[in-house]
Amino acid sequence: MSETHSETVAYVRETMLPPEPPPLAETGAIKWLRENLFSGPLNIALTFVGLGIVWLVVSTVGPWLSHSVWNAGSMAECRQIIAQTWGEGATGACFALIKHRWNQFLFGFYPQALYWRPVLAFGLLFLALAPVLFSESTKARRVVLGLSLALTFVFAALLGAPMGALLGMAVLMLLWAALIETRPRWSLLASLAYPFIAVWLLWGGSLWSEAMVLAGFCLGFVVWRLLAARFGLLAFALAVMATAAWWLLLAGPLASVLAGVLPLRLRPVSSDQFGGFVLSITIGVAGIALSLPLGVILALARRSDLPVIKLLAVMFIEFIRGVPLITLLFVASLLLNYFLPPGTNFDIILRVIIMVTLFAAAYMAEVIRGGLAALPKGQYEAADALGLDYWKAQRLIVLPQALKISIPGIVSTFIGMFKDTTLVVFVGLFDPLKAMADTIRASFEWKGAYWEPYIFVGAIFFILCFGMSRYSMYLERRLKRDHH
Amino acid sequence: MKKSVFFGSVTAVALAASGALAAEGDTLKEVKARGVLNCGVNTGLIGFAAPDANGNWSGFDVAFCKAVAAAVLGDATKVKYVPTTGQTRFTALSSGEVDLLARNSTWTFQRDTDLKLDFIGVNYYDGQGFMVRKDLGVSSAKELNGATICIQTGTTTELNLADYFKANNMDYQPVNIDSNAEGEQQYMAGACDAYTTDASGLAATRASFADPENHIILPEIISKEPLGPAVRHGDNNWGDITRWTLYALIAAEEYGVTSANIDELAKSSNNPEVQRLLGTTDELGKMIGLDAEWAKRAIKAGGNYGEIFAATIGEQTPIGLARGLNAQWTQGGLMYAMPFR
Numbered sequence: 046m047s048e049t050h051s052e053t054v055a056y057v058r059e060t061m062l063p064p065e066p067p068p069l070a071e072t073g074a075i076k077w078l079r080e081n082l083f084s085g086p087l088n089i090a091l092t093f094v095g096l097g098i099v100w101l102v103v104s105t106v107g108p109w110l111s112h113s114v115w116n117a118g119s120m121a122e123c124r125q126i127i128a129q130t131w132g133e134g135a136t137g138a139c140f141a142l143i144k145h146r147w148n149q150f151l152f153g154f155y156p157q158a159l160y161w162r163p164v165l166a167f168g169l170l171f172l173a174l175a176p177v178l179f180s181e182s183t184k185a186r187r188v189v190l191g192l193s194l195a196l197t198f199v200f201a202a203l204l205g206a207p208m209g210a211l212l213g214m215a216v217l218m219l220l221w222a223a224l225i226e227t228r229p230r231w232s233l234l235a236s237l238a239y240p241f242i243a244v245w246l247l248w249g250g251s252l253w254s255e256a257m258v259l260a261g262f263c264l265g266f267v268v269w270r271l272l273a274a275r276f277g278l279l280a281f282a283l284a285v286m287a288t289a290a291w292w293l294l295l296a297g298p299l300a301s302v303l304a305g306v307l308p309l310r311l312r313p314v315s316s317d318q319f320g321g322f323v324l325s326i327t328i329g330v331a332g333i334a335l336s337l338p339l340g341v342i343l344a345l346a347r348r349s350d351l352p353v354i355k356l357l358a359v360m361f362i363e364f365i366r367g368v369p370l371i372t373l374l375f376v377a378s379l380l381l382n383y384f385l386p387p388g389t390n391f392d393i394i395l396r397v398i399i400m401v402t403l404f405a406a407a408y409m410a411e412v413i414r415g416g417l418a419a420l421p422k423g424q425y426e427a428a429d430a431l432g433l434d435y436w437k438a439q440r441l442i443v444l445p446q447a448l449k450i451s452i453p454g455i456v457s458t459f460i461g462m463f464k465d466t467t468l469v470v471f472v473g474l475f476d477p478l479k480a481m482a483d484t485i486r487a488s489f490e491w492k493g494a495y496w497e498p499y500i501f502v503g504a505i506f507f508i509l510c511f512g513m514s515r516y517s518m519y520l521e522r523r524l525k526r527d528h529h
Numbered sequence: 530m531k532k533s534v535f536f537g538s539v540t541a542v543a544l545a546a547s548g549a550l551a552a553e554g555d556t557l558k559e560v561k562a563r564g565v566l567n568c569g570v571n572t573g574l575i576g577f578a579a580p581d582a583n584g585n586w587s588g589f590d591v592a593f594c595k596a597v598a599a600a601v602l603g604d605a606t607k608v609k610y611v612p613t614t615g616q617t618r619f620t621a622l623s624s625g626e627v628d629l630l631a632r633n634s635t636w637t638f639q640r641d642t643d644l645k646l647d648f649i650g651v652n653y654y655d656g657q658g659f660m661v662r663k664d665l666g667v668s669s670a671k672e673l674n675g676a677t678i679c680i681q682t683g684t685t686t687e688l689n690l691a692d693y694f695k696a697n698n699m700d701y702q703p704v705n706i707d708s709n710a711e712g713e714q715q716y717m718a719g720a721c722d723a724y725t726t727d728a729s730g731l732a733a734t735r736a737s738f739a740d741p742e743n744h745i746i747l748p749e750i751i752s753k754e755p756l757g758p759a760v761r762h763g764d765n766n767w768g769d770i771t772r773w774t775l776y777a778l779i780a781a782e783e784y785g786v787t788s789a790n791i792d793e794l795a796k797s798s799n800n801p802e803v804q805r806l807l808g809t810t811d812e813l814g815k816m817i818g819l820d821a822e823w824a825k826r827a828i829k830a831g832g833n834y835g836e837i838f839a840a841t842i843g844e845q846t847p848i849g850l851a852r853g854l855n856a857q858w859t860q861g862g863l864m865y866a867m868p869f870r
Contacts (some may be wrong), residue, residue, distance in 0.1 A: 480573075
C-alpha cells in the first residue's frame, strides 16, 4: 500500500470489491433452461408436451432396439432368443436379417464373386470427382483421395476380389491419384473417361465397345475444333454427323477386331441382376451427372431471345414438371415396348436413367433460372462491354455466378432425385427400400420382419444424402466471394 | 463437373447396342437358340417364388420354370428369372421379355381373351379368405358386418370383397394397403379387424406370426382364384409344350413316378401310360418338337407335382398348406392330367 491514499478524500473507495459470481438463476444450465424452455406459460406447456413425446418414443422404441438380436438364422429363432433372454412377451428388433442379407440390400443379385467391381466403380467415382469437387482445397482433396483409395481397396479385398484384380486396382488408383496431384488439368480428362470405365466395370463385356463410343466423341470434338473457325455452326453439324457415322459404321467392327487383338473382357452382368444400392447409386449418379448440364442448357434456352428455342424450353419444362415421375417411369417401362419394333431390347436401366434425367433436368432448369435471374443486370452488360460473345459471356461471367447462387437448390434437386430412385420399384426393378425388402420378406426365414429393412436402408440413404448436403454447405463457404 | 458428366450420356449408347431378340413367332426355336428360358416370376411371394441369400430362386412357380427348362433345354438351371410386379407381368409376356409367365396369376376371361394370353392350365387352385384375431369372437365371415378390413388395392381380391359384402347385405370399412408386409403390420397393429387375401397367402402370413395360435382363418372362401402359368396367344406349339409339361408333372404323381424312382420306372415299369410318359415306348416328345425323354427330365428337375407341392408350400413347410382342391382327382381334388396317348 502506498502513502498516497492517506491524502485523498475519505469517501472514495480505494480497493475494488472482488467480483461476485452471478446469481444461481442467471448462470449455467439453469439460465439456459429458464431462457429456452421455461420462458413463459406457452413455452412451459410446449416443453412438457415435447418431453412427453420424447418419452413416448423412447419408451416404445427403446426396449425394442435394446432387445435387438444380431445372430440368428430366422425370424422364429430371433423371437425365441428374445423370449429366452428378455422373458415371454418381450419384443425386439431382429437385425440378424440385415447380417444375413446385407449383400442383397447393397448389391441386389449382382454375382457375388464380382462384388469388387461395383465397389471399385464407386471408389473411382470419388477419384473422378475429386479434382472437380475439391479443386480449391489441396487438404480436403488429399483426404478424399486417401480415404477412397484405402476404403475401396479394403472393401474389394474383403469382398473377395481376385489377386490380379486387386493388383490392377491398386496400380490404377495410385496412378490416377498421382495424376490428380501432379497434373490436375490432365486428370480432368481421366474424369471424362470415368463414365466409360464405370459402365465397363458394372456391366462387364469388352472394354473396346465403350472405348469406341468414347473415340466417337473424341472424333466429333476434333472435327468441330478443326472446322469451327471456318464454318461456324455448320462445323457442329458436321461433327455430329462424323460421330454418328463412326458409331454406326466403324465402331462395331473395329471393336471386335481390337477385342481379337487384345481381349479386355470382364464377365458380363445383365441389368436384371442389378438391385439394391448398386442400382440406386447407378441411376442416381448418372441422373445427377446428366441432369445438371441438361438443366443449364434448358435454363439458358428459357431465357433465350430466340422465340422458338424459348418456346421449346418452356414446353419441355412445363410438361415434365406437370407429370408425376411414376408416370414417366411407366412410359419408359411399358408404353415404349409398344412403340419400339418387337424384339428390341432397350435396356430397362438405361430407359429409367433417361426418364429420371429428363425429370430432374426440368427442375434443375428452374433452379438455375432462379440463379440467372438473381444476377444483377450489370454483370450481363459488363460481359457485353468486354466484347465477349454469348457463349463466352455465359461461360466466363454469368454461369459461374449464377450456379454459385443456385447451389442449395441444385443440391436439393440432386438429393430429391437420388431418393426418387426408389420409385423404380414400380417398373419391376429391385430398389433397396421396398422391392429388395419385400423380396427378402418373401423367404421362409424372414417373413414377418417389417421395420428392420426400413431402418437399415433409411440409415444408408441418410448418410448419402446428408453427405451431399454437407458438401454443398462446404462448397458455399468455399465459393463465398463477398467479404463482409 | 459439367463437362465431366456430359460424357456419361454416352454410356447409354453402348448399352443400347447390346442384344436384340425377336418377340413373336417360334418361341421354342428362340429359347433353344438362346439356351436360356426367360421365365417371369413374382418379385417375391413366400413359397411361390423367392430368392435366397445367394440369389438362387426357389418356390412353387419357380419349380415349374425349372421343369420347362429341363424339358426344352435339358438343364433345369438354364432359366433366367425375370421378376415382374402386378403391373408389369402381362406386358412383359406380350412384349416378349419373358417366354413364360409363372407368377401366381388368376385365370380370368378378360386376361385370356382381351390381354391375348393363353393360360396353359392351373397349377394351384386358390381362393380368397379372411383372417381374424381369435379374441374377436368371430367364427364365420358372415359375422363380419361393420368390420374394418385390410385389403390390398388394385387386386382382384378388392373386387371380390366388395362383391361378397354386397351379396350378403353387409357393410365394411376398407383399410387400403399396398403390400403383404404392410398388411401384416397393419393387422398386427390392430388397424383392421380382419385381413383378407388369397388363402395360401393368409396361411403363410399366419405361420410367420409370433403367436399364430391367437389368429384363425375363417372357413369361407369367397372367390375362385385358379392360378396358372401363361404364354402368349398365337404360338400354339409353345403352348402345347408348357401345357403338357404341367400335365406330365401332375400325371407323374398320379402314377407314382417320383424323382427318386423315375430311372427305375423308365426301365422296368409295366404301366403303358408310364412308359409313354417317360418315353420308354412311343415318342410323344417328337410331336411337340422335343425328344423322347422330355417329360422324364421335367419330372426329375424338381419331382412330380406332389413333390414340388410338398417341398415348397406343403404341410411340412412353414406355410403348411393342405392339398385340398389341389389334390389329385383320385383323392378328391381337382388335379387332373389329360391322358398321355
